[in-house]
Amino acid sequence: MIWEVFRRGRAGAAFEHSGSVEAPDAEFAEAWAREQYGRRGESVALWLVPRDAVHVVDDWADEFDLKYRRVDGYSIKARLKEARSRVGSTERRS
Amino acid sequence: MRDEQAFIEYVQGGGQVEAGDWMPDDYRAKLLKFVEMHANSELMGVLPEREWILRAPTLQRKLALTAKVQDEVGHAQLIYRVAEDLGKPRDAMFADLISGKAKFHNVFHYPTKTWGDVGVIAWLVDAAAIISQKALLKCSYAPYARIMKKICWEESFHILHGRDVILAMVTGTPQQFELVQEALNRWWGPLMQFHGNPIPRDEDPMWFWRIKSQGNEEARQQFLDGYVPQILELGLEVPDPKLRKNEEGVWEYSEPDWAELKHVVTGHGPRTAERLAFRARFLEQEQWVRDALVAA
Amino acid sequence: MAASPTRQRRYELELLGLADDELIVGWRDSEWTGIAPMLEEDVAFSSIAQNEIGHARAVYELLGDDADALAFDRRPEEYRCAPLVQLHLLDWAHTIARRWLYEVADEIRISALRETLPLAAKIDREEQYHRMHAEMWHERLRDTAPFRAAVEELWPYALGVLPAEQRNALAARIGRPVVDAVERGEHVDGFTGLWEEMTTVRRSAPAGAQW
DSSP states (O other), X not given: OEEEEEEEOSTTOOEEEEEEEEOSSHHHHHHHHHHHXXXXXXXXXXXXXXXXXXXXXXXXOOOSOOGGGXXXXXXXXXXXXXXXXXXXXXXXXX | OOOHHHHHHHHHTTOOBOTTSOOOHHHHHHHHHHHHHHHHHHHHHHHHHHHHHTTOSSHHHHHHHHHHHHHHXXXXXXXXXXXXXXXXOHHHHHHHHHHTSSOOOGGGGSOOOSXXXXXXXXXXIHHHHHHHHHTTTTOSXXXXXXXXXXXXXXXXXXXXXXXXXXXXXXTSOHHHHHHHHHXXXXXXXXXXXXXXXXXXGGGOHHHHTTSOSSOHHHHHHHHHHHHHHHHHTTXXXXXXXXXXXXXXXXXXOXXXXXXXXXXXXXXXXXXXXXHHHHHHHHHHHTHHHHHHHHOO | OOOOHHHHHHHHHHHHHHHHHHHHHHHHHHTTTTTSSSHHHHHHHHHHHHHHHHHHHHHHHHHOSOHHHHHHXXXXXXXXXXXXXXXXXXXXXXXXXXXXHHHHHHHHHHHHHTTTOXXXXXXXXXXXXXXXXXXXXXXXXXXXXXXXXXXXXXXXHHHTTSOGGGHHHHHHHHTOOOOOOOOSSSOOTTHHHHHHHHHHHHHTSOTTOOO
């Protein structure tokens, strides 16, 4: 059985996928992952997850322009320049 | 994307692929062969050093050498897992290693004769290996590139340990100094062959597929740049009268014995048969253990 | 009440026995680096061997100025390790059976030392993982013929790790009756060979040489 190993490197960090071990059960997976991913004190915690239990999502539809809900959908430079240039000039809108 | 040309452009532009992605058959085959040879090398590299674990002259050296060899086994595990996820089962790789069908690096076919070898291997052979490993950090195959990060991080103590062992001896008794020089004399040839014969970039499939980011000759030059000064500053001699850095900053040296390299990696090294037989003996002997673990 | 010189000496010899046990079992276990039944176990097993040697070093440092001198520079007959750890076992069934028996015995011994030895608590915390590992293997292999045969063969040696008054506790935990133990004192046949190999590089230079 393949077990995916996620490790938290230090307090406050997120778990990061770091590799995998082949082991017959959770006990062996733990004993082995402890040493392979922790013998230098490089992990404060591990998550061991059977590969089969991981639900993979790796495709998206991106057919229509949905930029309005992302930062890269906005370009405010030109308008900002215009607004700043009007401050202090006589041309003001009432 | 199942278009070989598009794939080539993608990886040559710095793109990386994952285990489940489509890849051209040639890419997959070359990659697997390379990864498998690397895994085999880590595994076989354990054997020359292992006997010295039992003979280490202080507790500190015993612990450090055991930890170093442990790392190598750990690296073998990481790399075999990458090869397994590429589709080749571990048992098949062990079978091909034992039968001689699959290869491992030249340096691990040679005997270790003294504690001097222990120092030279940890200091210089590991240094040569790390240069190769760093050239894999940007490998187009992402799972392999990722484990190389962990491997390079763990290897950093190996070289320091090796250098410390050497320094203790070259500042010890004259006999200890001689042990180091004698070991260096024996290992220099294999070290110069280690990175392989020079291949023009446009003929190098490892470069073409962006598996490696550095050619063989480039790696060798980097090794000489880094380590010849370290060797000379200790009062040791490099056993190659032609070795020198020319006006263009390029190292010149006696032509390595490429015939010897080929002869050794095709399974005819001084210790090849003995070490493979040793591996085979323990694999066979402990098959019942693996069977017992798999049985529910 | 101050310990009499004899009692103090006996205590030190007991600690020396403990240190020598840890040193030699760690030495034997380190031989599996590279050849364990699976790569994953190889890495884990090597850590255990290193820990054992670390424990030996810590105890030697309590007993003398130079841990290396105690570890390497005595004559073979001066070592006080139990026969169990001296056996050269190059098959997994025996090796893991020894590991299991040794850890159970060691726990009993370390517990008894807790009041007099501050280091015992530290050692015990690390040994907790050794025990988990040994128990894990014991559970998996207990019904296999090679493992059972190995335990059967090593049982008298295991009893010899502990002083007589602690053997009933070991018997209860392992589930076997107390039998005649292979006692400390006379080394097994392979011990001199181990000592020679262990000290060969060290003896190749004059005493005090740096390595």
